[in-house]
Amino acid sequence: MTLKVHGNVQSSNTRRVLLVLKEKNIPYELVAVDWIVAEHKRPEWLEFQPFAQMPYIEDDDGFILYESRAIARYLVAKYPAKGPALIPAAGTKQQALFEQAASIEAFNFDPLVTALLTERLVKPFAGQTTDETAVAAIIAQLEGKFAGYERVLSKDKYLAGDEVTLADLFHIPYLSVFGLAKLNFFTAEEEVKKWPNLARWANELLARDSAKSV
Numbered sequence: 001m002t003l004k005v006h007g008n009v010q011s012s013n014t015r016r017v018l019l020v021l022k023e024k025n026i027p028y029e030l031v032a033v034d035w036i037v038a039e040h041k042r043p044e045w046l047e048f049q050p051f052a053q054m055p056y057i058e059d060d061d062g063f064i065l066y067e068s069r070a071i072a073r074y075l076v077a078k079y080p081a082k083g084p085a086l087i088p089a090a091g092t093k094q095q096a097l098f099e100q101a102a103s104i105e106a107f108n109f110d111p112l113v114t115a116l117l118t119e120r121l122v123k124p125f126a127g128q129t130t131d132e133t134a135v136a137a138i139i140a141q142l143e144g145k146f147a148g149y150e151r152v153l154s155k156d157k158y159l160a161g162d163e164v165t166l167a168d169l170f171h172i173p174y175l176s177v178f179g180l181a182k183l184n185f186f187t188a189e190e191e192v193k194k195w196p197n198l199a200r201w202a203n204e205l206l207a208r209d210s211a212k213s214v
């Protein structure tokens with residue numbers, strides 16, 4: 001049986017899993033959820049993902065796992081020899097630096113960008129009006145975080161050193177929709193001048209084959 005991903009390509013958390021599968025060259029089948037009819041709120045879905053969210057995976061042996069970052073870690077551990085390592089060896093200082101970088105994404109990036117994209121993408125899609133005052137406040141906070149990224153990335157190629165890790169890849173699903181949300185942090189000349197290393201890192205991640213294919 002092929003590994004199944006239950007989710008939707010429009011879901012950033014589903015795309016986080018798909019891109020790790022691509023990086024590792026692992027065959028998979030996407031079982032598309034019809035989220036317009038809230039298929040992911042139905043009892044048969046809740047049996048596998050009790051929080052009514054996507055994605056979850058069903059591995060080739062029937063093993064079920066949800067939470068996109070946990071799935072990514074599971075796949076990397078299961079297929080160490082396929083593609084780039086993406087997580088440094090257990091018990092090393094490099095692994096500790098990877099965990100530090102993963103926390104940067106989870107706590108400094110994801111919550112603010114979720115709020116921002118809710119205003120700029122989700123609300124208009126749902127027929128609601130974007131609150132541009134809220135957007136400005138979120139961007140001000142995010143720029144503070146970007147300054148931190150710039151400090152890190154002016155010293156290292158990636159967030160955890162010279163090698164790309166899951167911590168970097170975890171950013172891609174959101175970075176890839178900034179343009180759609182009219183956010184030009186890493187493309188407009190005046191923006192790139194503020195954080196050249198962050199822009200270099202973001203654009204390199206977006207140029208990866210895995211990022212372009214999901």
Ligand SMILES: N[C@@H](CCC(=O)N[C@@H](CS)C(=O)NCC(=O)O)C(=O)O
Nearest residue numbers: 011012013052053054055067068069
């Ligand atoms: N922490 C979860 C978040 C999953 C999540 O929020 N998925 C979104 C789609 S990107 C979803 O299902 N939203 C529907 C909802 O929360 O009602 C993960 O990483 O898998």
